[in-house]
Amino acid sequence: MKRSKKILFQEFIARKGLKSTRQRGTVLESFLSSDNHMSTEDLYLKVREKNPNIGYATVYRTLKLFAEAGIAREIHFGDGQTRYEHVAEGEHHDHLICTRCGAVTEFENETIERLQSEIAGQFGFVVEKHKLELYGICPKCRK
Amino acid sequence: MKRSKKILFQEFIARKGLKSTRQRGTVLESFLSSDNHMSTEDLYLKVREKNPNIGYATVYRTLKLFAEAGIAREIHFGDGQTRYEHVAEGEHHDHLICTRCGAVTEFENETIERLQSEIAGQFGFVVEKHKLELYGICPKCRK
């Protein structure tokens, strides 16, 4: 699975006529071995541990490539930071976000997905993607 | 109804020990008479038409007050701009966003709302608010 992401990225690189570089490899490894929903800054720090010479700009650029290649997805919560999450082919999930501690839980619900297409259809829309975020207090913080 | 928003804001101002100023009045009028989902910049331009002396910072500050007072709500679509929408007491709606022309349609669906609380409950969460955005192509753009 991790292997396949690497291969997917290689294929993307080849298809686009881009080049395979040491830096991109490092960023990819850091990304793949990291938690979901990492901010660009978090990733940058992780990358730095492996190679302190890699610059901020490279991390930004490379993460955008990952999104384009379909192995990562940009997400924006309320704060002014772009985060990236892992994309598991075909799978989609939504987020439960604790407003107290910031913990993010993922979930999936078939019924909601179906309702969404239905509603969109009523307006003549064809849904391409959606975003559903529930904000609240998580069990830990409620205690 | 527009009157009630003004009154709500007055009450908020009083409650917080803040002051009622000409500028705040101007911004409020511009906001109330404007379309939903205006960006701060749009509002700023509208405010300028009425009073070219009002600065950017004041518009920013005042819109935040509106959000605090509960008469406006911040929304963030993908672009890097904060927008504000009108809050009709007790009502909540979600967004259908055309990825081609940017048109925003609002909708409400009781079933989805209920499902959301249900799902959150399964994770032990208590939902405070949520955000649902469907991105797709609107009927006009599909023709």
Place this chain on the structure above:
DNA sequence: CCTCAGTTGAAAATGATTATCAATTTAACC
């Protein structure tokens, strides 16, 4: 009126992200 805390506008500061550009590296070809 007077006073003072709250407000304002202009400009500087901030924080995240993007563009610039000279130096370097990759991939393909000879």
Place this chain on the structure above:
DNA sequence: GGTTAAATTGATAATCATTTTCAACTGAGG
């Protein structure tokens, strides 16, 4: 292997939205 053109990199400057700063101003109560 050496050559070369195009892509990439890192440092830094630039940008964009938003916030802060601060001196001058103003509303509301005494």
